[in-house]
Structures are given as structure tokens and as C-alpha cells.
Amino acid sequence: MTTPLVEMEGISKSFHGVEVLRDVGFTLYAGEVHALLGENGAGKSTLMKILSGIYRKDRGVIRIRGAIQEIDSPRRAAELGIAVIHQELDLVPTLTVAENIFLGREPRRRRRVGLDRGRMLREAREMLELLGMDLDPALPVERLSMAEQQMVEIARALLRKSEILILDEPTAALTEREIDHLFRVLRRLKQSGTGMVYISHRMEEIFRLSDRITVLRDGRVVATMRTEEATFEALIRQMVGRPLEMRYPKKSVAPGPERLVVEHLSVPGKLHDISFAVRRGEILGVAGLVGAGRSELARALFGLEPVRGGTIRLDGRPIVLRHPRDAIRAGIAFVPEDRKRQGLVLDRSVQDNVLLPTLSRLSRWGWLARGRERAEAETMIARLSIRPPDPARAVRTLSGGNQQKVVVGKWLFQTPKVLMLDEPTRGVDVGAKREMYEIMHALAREGVAILMISSDLPELLGMSDRILVLHEGRVSGRFTRSEATQEAVMIAMAGGA
Amino acid sequence: MKAFILERLRRSGPLLGLIVLSVALALTTPHFLTVNNILNVLRQVSINALIALGMTFVILTGGIDLSVGSMLALSGALAAGMIHGGVPAALAVALALFAGAAMGAANGVLVARGRLAPFIVTLATMTVYRGLTLVYTDGRPITGLGDAFGVIGRGYLFDLPLPVLWLGLGFAGSYLLLNSTVFGRHVYAVGGNEEAALHSGVATDRIKIWVYTISGLTAAAGGIILTSRLNSAQPTAGMGYELDAIAAVVLGGTSLSGGRGTLGGTLVGALIIGVLNNGLNLLNVSSFYQQVVKGAVILLAVLLDRSKAGR
Ligand SMILES: Nc1ncnc2c1ncn2[C@@H]1O[C@H](COP(=O)(O)OP(=O)(O)OP(=O)(O)O)[C@@H](O)[C@H]1O
Numbered sequence: 001m002t003t004p005l006v007e008m009e010g011i012s013k014s015f016h017g018v019e020v021l022r023d024v025g026f027t028l029y030a031g032e033v034h035a036l037l038g039e040n041g042a043g044k045s046t047l048m049k050i051l052s053g054i055y056r057k058d059r060g061v062i063r064i065r066g067a068i069q070e071i072d073s074p075r076r077a078a079e080l081g082i083a084v085i086h087q088e089l090d091l092v093p094t095l096t097v098a099e100n101i102f103l104g105r106e107p108r109r110r111r112r113v114g115l116d117r118g119r120m121l122r123e124a125r126e127m128l129e130l131l132g133m134d135l136d137p138a139l140p141v142e143r144l145s146m147a148e149q150q151m152v153e154i155a156r157a158l159l160r161k162s163e164i165l166i167l168d169e170p171t172a173a174l175t176e177r178e179i180d181h182l183f184r185v186l187r188r189l190k191q192s193g194t195g196m197v198y199i200s201h202r203m204e205e206i207f208r209l210s211d212r213i214t215v216l217r218d219g220r221v222v223a224t225m226r227t228e229e230a231t232f233e234a235l236i237r238q239m240v241g242r243p244l245e246m247r248y249p250k251k252s253v254a255p256g257p258e259r260l261v262v263e264h265l266s267v268p269g270k271l272h273d274i275s276f277a278v279r280r281g282e283i284l285g286v287a288g289l290v291g292a293g294r295s296e297l298a299r300a301l302f303g304l305e306p307v308r309g310g311t312i313r314l315d316g317r318p319i320v321l322r323h324p325r326d327a328i329r330a331g332i333a334f335v336p337e338d339r340k341r342q343g344l345v346l347d348r349s350v351q352d353n354v355l356l357p358t359l360s361r362l363s364r365w366g367w368l369a370r371g372r373e374r375a376e377a378e379t380m381i382a383r384l385s386i387r388p389p390d391p392a393r394a395v396r397t398l399s400g401g402n403q404q405k406v407v408v409g410k411w412l413f414q415t416p417k418v419l420m421l422d423e424p425t426r427g428v429d430v431g432a433k434r435e436m437y438e439i440m441h442a443l444a445r446e447g448v449a450i451l452m453i454s455s456d457l458p459e460l461l462g463m464s465d466r467i468l469v470l471h472e473g474r475v476s477g478r479f480t481r482s483e484a485t486q487e488a489v490m491i492a493m494a495g496g497a
Numbered sequence: 498m499k500a501f502i503l504e505r506l507r508r509s510g511p512l513l514g515l516i517v518l519s520v521a522l523a524l525t526t527p528h529f530l531t532v533n534n535i536l537n538v539l540r541q542v543s544i545n546a547l548i549a550l551g552m553t554f555v556i557l558t559g560g561i562d563l564s565v566g567s568m569l570a571l572s573g574a575l576a577a578g579m580i581h582g583g584v585p586a587a588l589a590v591a592l593a594l595f596a597g598a599a600m601g602a603a604n605g606v607l608v609a610r611g612r613l614a615p616f617i618v619t620l621a622t623m624t625v626y627r628g629l630t631l632v633y634t635d636g637r638p639i640t641g642l643g644d645a646f647g648v649i650g651r652g653y654l655f656d657l658p659l660p661v662l663w664l665g666l667g668f669a670g671s672y673l674l675l676n677s678t679v680f681g682r683h684v685y686a687v688g689g690n691e692e693a694a695l696h697s698g699v700a701t702d703r704i705k706i707w708v709y710t711i712s713g714l715t716a717a718a719g720g721i722i723l724t725s726r727l728n729s730a731q732p733t734a735g736m737g738y739e740l741d742a743i744a745a746v747v748l749g750g751t752s753l754s755g756g757r758g759t760l761g762g763t764l765v766g767a768l769i770i771g772v773l774n775n776g777l778n779l780l781n782v783s784s785f786y787q788q789v790v791k792g793a794v795i796l797l798a799v800l801l802d803r804s805k806a807g808r
């Protein structure tokens with residue numbers, strides 16, 4: 001057998017005295033895709049951050065191509081041919097797509113200091129075409145959607161021709177079509193001998209792509225197996241430690257009277273003449289491709305986009321939304337798509353974050369009731385089983401799924417009338433996903449009208465009572481639960497009738 | 498465990514620095530550790546510390562206020578002018594404080610509603626407010642302000658100089674405001690992640706207007722104390738004060754990018770600067786060298802903070 005590209009042996013790591021990795025072994029061969037599976041907080045990202053020089057291991061050995069290496073910085077990792085596509089995107093928002101792709105290795109004109117901009121743009125465009133992306137490389141990254149930014153990250157790693165590629169939930173923000181492109185590219189890389197570590201909470205991807213699977217639970221390796229030997233149920237049992245019903249839970253409420261009615265809503269340049277209604281206890285799924293205006297619709301209904309024309313009525317009364325405060329006062333809650341940028345103050349505690357929209361309710365004339373703050377935060381932590389159950393913990397150090405629960409928790413202190421969720425299960429593990437679905441159903445039972453945006457089509461079909469499809473800022477399809485098939489919705493998403 | 502101790506160290510770093518500095522001075526000069534000298538240091542520190550308290554609010558939201566020195570001068574001049582014109586001292590003080598708050602609010606409105614960079618806005622208003630001071634005073638000091646007004650900056654409560662009392666009150670008030678109110682939480686949220694604060698329904702614009710207003714208020718308080726102490730309003734008063742105030746905030750461990758920091762730290766930061774000035778004077782170091790040392794200490798403190806904040 002050939003020497004592995006990567007051998008990690010006996011890796012342990014603690015944060016603040018809490019062990020998050022214990023005696024972990026992991027190998028990666030050239031030309032293989034090795035999937036890393038586990039619940040939120042199992043330690044997947046931490047293990048890969050150790051391999052890529054972001055964290056230092058406490059114990060253990062790392063061999064790269066057979067030689068022991070101390071990977072003490074991301075720079076060292078890059079020298080060893082290790083490239084990472086992080087769960088958290090790290091692009092420079094004000095630079096262009098091309099500049100981001102070439103950051104740190106800009107092509108120069110021969111014997112001159114000047115940048116070869118022409119070449120940069122050309123090669124960046126080629127790189128993006130290889131990924132099946134039709135994207136203007138001269139656009140600043142801050143103007144791109146999450147999916148597009150993700151592609152830029154991938155293009156950047158490709159450029160460095162790294163032999164070891166770590167992908168930490170690369171598809172969390174991508175649509176089916178973009179995922180297909182990505183997989184095609186990854187297969188090509190695989191043939192050329194690149195070894196890849198692939199982390200994802202989407203099981204079907206793992207079966208489609210990987211050669212081997214390692215399951216982590218509570219920082220320990222539970223099993224490593226070849227993918228063809230793995231079964232769905234067994235993997236889930238290994239991840240969670242108990243069997244878990246993975247179908248979508250059955251909804252037990254019938255929708256009541258109309259709660260939110262939107263008529264002829266327009267946002268200049270983004271949405272045109274949108275009309276729909278959501279009933280009490282109903283889940284309305286919103287489908288569409290990236291850029292179709294799904295997030296803009298939710299933002300407009302949360303007072304974050306300048307609405308030009310149209311009416312919004314809540315329980316029969318017309319409302320005007322100029323600021324999120326107007327929306328919150330009216331009883332509209334919003335879980336935004338980018339939880340790190342829009343959902344959380346990362347340096348503050350779980351308590352401070354979860355209470356942020358509710359503070360005035362916990363206060364009298366602006367003075368906080370300190371004791372109640374902690375008690376309320378603890379209640380929410382228990383209700384959503386946020387782990388670790390520590391209100392003083394900085395949210396930055398929570399795993400993705402638990403961060404998402406914090407964002408949702410912000411809105412549950414007082415039952416909202418309308419809850420809008422933009423990609424609520426992105427980067428969330430199977431167990432937490434199931435919990436999220438159950439939370440949504442419980443809220444529906446209380447009469448909350450739910451608007452759910454998701455790029456995960458099976459999820460959308462499984463959860464929604466009705467589906468609204470957007471295409472280029474207009475409604476391109478409406479389906480009831482029984483009419484909605486994957487195919488019909490996808491045709492509408494592409495703009496077909 | 499090690500990380501925990503490091504974190505504790507980082508938080509109490511400024512205080513530790515102050516203690517080390519004080520012990521060093523106590524050992525090298527016999528005059529440092531006397532009640533008189535300590536009260537003296539506190540009195541000298543009080544104006545800068547007051548301004549720095551307001552500055553802390555601004556910096557916590559990720560902003561900066563360069564106009565504090567000019568607001569100090571204009572408020573002081575207004576107070577002096579009114580007293581000259583026969584307005585009772587108490588009323589003149591109240592109106593001058595109000596004027597300071599209004600100047601700060603104007604800064605805040607430009608930053609929040611005008612979506613302009615705080616650095617640019619306050620750089621411009623620094624010049625505008627200084628110009629208005631010169632216009633109002635005609636470029637000459639306003640002197641002869643009477644005993645009632647003089648008490649503010651020169652009076653004592655038992656042995657305690659009144660400026661120190663004002664600082665104490667200012668600290669207590671701002672501490673409560675920052676740590677016990679919804680407003681305070683919102684200040685941290687806006688500085689930590691403005692976008693997320695907005696998505697949580699925080700009136701981010703209003704918070705910003707308020708922090709600049711507070712900064713104007715504390716600058717005006719500084720102006721009144723200074724004017725009272727000198728028994729005259731100087732049109733050039735407070736020049737360069739913004740730098741000392743920012744230095745105190747930064748020395749106190751507050752992050753210039755916002756969202757992290759404490760008022761206690763700022764107080765300690767102001768004290769470090771005060772003790773350093775005092776000590777260097779006691780040691781007969783020339784004022785030229787004093788500047789070099791002060792700058793070096795700031796750099797050192799920030800570097801230490803940075804290295805400890807790493808992983
Ligand atoms: N910098 C840090 N400081 C303290 N604790 C941390 C830090 N980084 C991670 N942790 C903790 O380590 C554990 C493992 O986290 P990690 O991010 O590796 O999980 P994960 O398996 O990638 O989860 P997810 O699927 O949600 O991304 C979690 O309990 C997390 O809270």
C-alpha cells in the first residue's frame with residue numbers, strides 16, 4: 001500500500017480544560033474522498049483546524065507523506081499543500097472576485113511590479129467556468145450571494161493546486177445545481193490524485209461522493225469504514241448514539257385563518273408584484289435559485305428593504321415596516337441566512353445574544369433585571385438544548401448547529417405571529433435538524449404563520465403546507481402540498497411555467 | 498486552565514500595569530506615595546478621565562470622537578461668557594453642559610443618519626467647534642468668573658478635591674448606564690456586530706447618536722472644570738485632549754474596532770497616564786522625554802494586549 005498523504009495519530013485537544021478531541025486517528029490517501037461525520041460539536045472542524053495549523057494539538061503525531069510535521073501555522077500548512085475551505089467564509093469583502101482568488105499570489109508582469117490585471121481576470125473567469133459559475137470576476141465580493149462567495153473560496157483553493165483539500169461544509173449554502181457542478185469538479189480533482197476531507201451534514205452527499213467515512217462522536221472516533229459498507233441508519237446511530245427517526249415529522253395542525261397577507265409588494269430592482277398569504281399554523285415554503293429574491297422577500301417583510309408599492313396586512317390590519325423594530329413590534333420574527341454576519345454578536349455570550357431583541361421586556365424604564373436575564377437565558381438554553389448549557393459562553397466558540405439554535409431562540413421568548421426562517425438548517429446536524437423541525441411544528445400548533453426559505457428541496461417538500469416559487473424577483477409558481485413534486489418545483493425555479 | 502489564567506491576566510492587565518508602575522515610582526522617589534501627591538494625581542487626571550469615559554462609549558460602538566477638545570473649549574467659553582453676562586453660575590453650568598450634549602448630538606446625527614465615517618465627521622467638527630470658540634471669545638480669554646463658579650474646579654470636600662468628586666460621580670453614572678441598562682447592552686451589540694444588532698431590532702442609529710451625545714456631555718463637564726480651575730476660559734483650551742482620552746481608552750483594554758472594553762479599564766488607563774506624568778515630573782525627566790516615554794508605554798501596552806489575546 002502507498003504511504004498516506006495524511007496520517008493523524010492519537011490527536012487530543014482541549015479548550016479551557018474541556019477535552020474536545022481525544023486520541024483521534026485519521027488517514028487520508030491520495031485520490032480519495034474521506035468524509036468526516038458527526039453531530040454539531042463533535043470536533044470535526046477542530047480536527048481539521050489542527051491539520052491546517054489554525055489550532056495546535058495538545059498531543060499526537062501528524063505525518064504528511066510519511067514525514068512527521070509540526071503544523072504550527074496556516075502558512076506551514078499551505079507549504080505542505082494543505083488547503084482549507086472553511087465553514088466560515090474568509091474573503092475580503094471589498095476586493096473583487098479575481099483579487100480574492102489571487103490574494104497573496106497575484107500574477108505580475110514580467111520584471112515589473114505592476115499587477116497583470118488582465119491575466120488575473122482571465123484566469124479567474126476560467127477558474128469559475130471550470131466550476132460552472134457564470135460570475136463577473138471584476139465584481140466586489142460583498143455584492144455576491146453566499147453561494148457565489150463559496151465558489152470563490154473553492155476557486156481560490158483550486159488555484160493553489162493543493163494536494164490535500166479540506167472542505168468543511170462546502171455545500172451548506174449551495175443549490176442542487178451548484179452542488180452538481182462542485183461534485184464534478186471534486187471528482188476531477190480526485191482523479192488527478194488530490195486527497196480530500198469532506199465534512200457535511202447532508203448524508204446523501206456523503207454517499208454520493210466519499211470513498212471512506214469516519215464518524216466522530218464527542219471528540220472520539222466511533223468508526224471508520226468504506227462507504228459501500230455503510231448504511232444510512234447505522235451511520236446515524238453511530239453519530240447520535242441512538243437510533244433516530246429521520247423522516248420529516250408529521251404536522252398535526254390544519255392551517256387557520258389568514259395571518260399575513262402580502263399584495264403587489266415591490267422592492268426596486270429586486271422584487272416585482274409579489275402577492276401571497278400565510279395562514280395561522282401554516283408553513284409556507286419559499287423556493288428559488290440563488291438570486292431569485294427569496295432573502296429579499298423576507299428582508300422586505302422585516303423592514304430591511306425599501307418597499308415601493310404594495311400592501312402588507314397582519315391579522316387584517318395594514319402595517320408599515322421601515323425598521324426591524326416595526327416588524328418585531330408587529331410580531332414578525334426573522335432568522336437570517338448568514339448567522340455570523342446578521343444573526344450573532346460573536347464575541348458576546350449566549351445570554352447576551354439570545355436576549356438581545358427581548359431586553360426591553362426584561363427591564364423597567366431601561367434598567368435591566370440582572371437576575372432574570374440569566375434565568376431567562378437558561379430557560380431558552382434548556383428549551384432548545386443548546387450545548388454546552390452555559391449562558392456565559394461566547395457564541396463564537398459554539399458549534400454551527402448550536403449557534404443556529406441561539407439565533408432561533410432570540411425569537412421564542414414571546415411567541416411571534418409570523419416567523420420567517422432563511423435557510424434554518426444550514427450547517428446543522430441531523431439531530432438538531434430534527435429538533436428544528438419539531439420546534440417549527442410546535443410553533444405552528446400555537447398559531448404562528450411560518451415562512452421558510454430553503455435550498456434543500458426535499459426539506460422544503462417535506463415541511464411545507466404550500467410552496468411559493470420565485471424566479472428573478474417574481475412569483476413563478478405556487479403549489480399545494482399534494483401538487484408539489486421535486487420536478488415541478490424545479491421547473492418553476494428555473495422560470496418555466 | 499492555562500488559557501483561563503491568561504484570560505484573567507489579559508483582563509486585569511491594565512490594572513497590573515498601573516500597580517507595577519506605582520510600586521516602581523514608590524521605590525524610586527519618596528514623594529510619590531504621599532496622600533497629597535496621590536490626591537494631586539487624581540485631580541490632574543480627572544478632566545482627561547471624564548472625557549475618556551464618554552470616549553469609551555463612542556469607541557465601544559466602533560466610532561471615534563476627535564472633537565472632544567473643541568467641545569471642551571466651546572462649552573467652557575460659553576459658561577464663562579454667560580457668567581460674565583450675569584447668568585447665575587448654576588444655570589450657566591447647566592446650559593454649558595446642554596450645549597456640549599447638543600454638539601455631541603450633532604456629531605452623532607452626522608455619523609448615524611449621514612452614514613459618514615466618525616473619523617471624518619469629528620475631524621471636521623473639531624475644526625468647526627474650535628472656530629466657533631474663537632468667534633465667540635474673539636480669540637481672547639474670558640477671565641474673572643467669581644467665587645461661586647470657582648468652587649467647581651478648586652473647591653474641596655473635606656480633603657477631597659472637587660474635580661475628583663465629579664469624576665467619581667461621572668464614573669458611577671456611566672458605569673450604571675453601560676452595565677445595568679438596555680442602552681448599555683445595545684452599545685456593546687452595535688459595536689460587536691452592527692448588522693446583527695439591526696436584525697435584532699436595535700435602533701442602531703439612535704444608539705450612535707446617544708454615544709456621541711454622552712461624549713459631548715463629558716467633554717463639556719471637563720471644560721467647565723478646567724475653566725473654573727483656571728478662573729478663565731481659554732480659546733485654545735483642550736487642544737490635543739482627544740489624543741490623551743483615546744490613549745486612556747486604549748490603555749484600558751478597549752478595542753478600537755468596537756464591542757469590547759470596560760469603563761473600569763478606561764479609568765485605569767487614565768490613571769496610568771496621570772501617574773506616568775507625575776512620576777516623570779518627580780524624577781525630573783524633561784518634558785520632551787516625557788512625551789517619548791508616554792508614547793512608548795502606549796505602544797507597549799497595546800502590543801502586550803495583542804500577544805495575550807492571540808490563541
Ligand atoms: N476556540 C474554541 N474555544 C472553546 N471551545 C471551542 C473552540 N472551538 C471549538 N470549541 C468547542 O469544541 C467542540 C467541537 O467543535 P467543532 O467546531 O470542532 O465541532 P464540529 O464537529 O465542527 O461541529 P459543527 O458540525 O457544528 O460544525 C465544541 O464543543 C465547541 O464548542
Ligand SMILES: [Mg+2]
Nearest residue numbers: 044045087400
Ligand atoms: Mg464544524
